[in-house]
Amino acid sequence: MNDTKINTIPQSAHSGYASLLSGFQSIQLGTVSAEQIPEVSYAPAVLTESREFYIHVSELSAHTANLRTSQKASVLLIEDEETCEQIFARKRVTFACDATEVERDSAEWKDAMERFGEKFGPIMNHLKTMQDFHLIRLQPKSGRLVVGFGQAFDVIGNQMDQLTHVRGIDGKGHRTATKQAANK
Amino acid sequence: MNDTKINTIPQSAHSGYASLLSGFQSIQLGTVSAEQIPEVSYAPAVLTESREFYIHVSELSAHTANLRTSQKASVLLIEDEETCEQIFARKRVTFACDATEVERDSAEWKDAMERFGEKFGPIMNHLKTMQDFHLIRLQPKSGRLVVGFGQAFDVIGNQMDQLTHVRGIDGKGHRTATKQAANK
Numbered sequence: 001m002n003d004t005k006i007n008t009i010p011q012s013a014h015s016g017y018a019s020l021l022s023g024f025q026s027i028q029l030g031t032v033s034a035e036q037i038p039e040v041s042y043a044p045a046v047l048t049e050s051r052e053f054y055i056h057v058s059e060l061s062a063h064t065a066n067l068r069t070s071q072k073a074s075v076l077l078i079e080d081e082e083t084c085e086q087i088f089a090r091k092r093v094t095f096a097c098d099a100t101e102v103e104r105d106s107a108e109w110k111d112a113m114e115r116f117g118e119k120f121g122p123i124m125n126h127l128k129t130m131q132d133f134h135l136i137r138l139q140p141k142s143g144r145l146v147v148g149f150g151q152a153f154d155v156i157g158n159q160m161d162q163l164t165h166v167r168g169i170d171g172k173g174h175r176t177a178t179k180q181a182a183n184k
Numbered sequence: 185m186n187d188t189k190i191n192t193i194p195q196s197a198h199s200g201y202a203s204l205l206s207g208f209q210s211i212q213l214g215t216v217s218a219e220q221i222p223e224v225s226y227a228p229a230v231l232t233e234s235r236e237f238y239i240h241v242s243e244l245s246a247h248t249a250n251l252r253t254s255q256k257a258s259v260l261l262i263e264d265e266e267t268c269e270q271i272f273a274r275k276r277v278t279f280a281c282d283a284t285e286v287e288r289d290s291a292e293w294k295d296a297m298e299r300f301g302e303k304f305g306p307i308m309n310h311l312k313t314m315q316d317f318h319l320i321r322l323q324p325k326s327g328r329l330v331v332g333f334g335q336a337f338d339v340i341g342n343q344m345d346q347l348t349h350v351r352g353i354d355g356k357g358h359r360t361a362t363k364q365a366a367n368k
Contacts, residue, residue: 024265025265025271026265026271026274028212028224028226028260028262029224030214030215030222030223030224030225030258031214031222032216032220032221032222036216036220036254036256037216037256037258037280038214038215038216038222038223038250038254038256038257038258039214039222039258039278040212040213040214040224040258040259040260040278041214041260041278042212042260042262042274042276044271044272058358060357060358066222070220070222072220072221072222073222074214074221074222074223074224075224076212076224076225076226078212078226080264080265080266080267081208081209081210081264082264082266082267083264083266087209087210087228087304088228088304088307088311090210090226092226094223094224094225096221120271120272123272127272129360129361130358130359130360131359131360131361132358132359133358173244174242174244174314174316174317175314175315175316176313176314176315177313177315
């Protein structure tokens, strides 16, 4: 059953997903404070071959304390508003992530900093010396892709590389007034 | 002192703020679930003269339950990635908001739906009949504007119409390795 569903994923979903993953410079972030206050923000980011994100963020930003404390993040890649076809269905993918700080000067830190340097250029030579900045690894545990009206897919697999159909929450879709009246 | 600070706000901050407020079609949203899991998302939105946002969101989206349960939201207006001058300093404003559901068919609901219709056109005739959609008012309690490197301002006032300088957290700015070594 699952195989059948996977086989029916339209090519537009795969290409939309690939385009979101390859096209971004920065990610939108959802984090939560120790007092359960939500915070939305953004950060320049790199993505590895194994589908982990790295961000390099300052203590001057609220998200940094939130990430280090809660160790949870929600990550959104979304097409620009100006170029989207339909404002009510901007192409996007959201990942629920575990957030882990990477120790400064460790092998992983150096590797990530090389990736940042390759992607963003000389500005990183300065930023990586800043002591209020911390490198955070964001590891997706689940994902949701939306490429148009009614075209939502769950992203699964260890490397977030498979798509499956979503059919509403608990199998429900949108409800019109007529449908609701009929159900009473 | 406060007056002096307000008077020294550069015109570029005021114009950057005005541009973000007048230019958006949708907002980025940070919400939190009952289980303290953060969620980042987006929604088309309208802004009233008294600087309150309205969004019209479906139960099929996780943010809707989060907003109705926690009654808190973080709202981000941010310039598009493609057109930003500097990816490490995208112009943006973030508001910490109280979130309140507006009763369907109330005077406030009808007024908000008119605003949505004016802004987004005929699609709203359909969406407003959907029974899984809820109208949520997002009322900013505080704001933070960033218009460039080191150009951060707090947004204050009942109608989020005044800017004041921010000088880091607890008066601290970024820390270089040299400065940190010197402080030891």
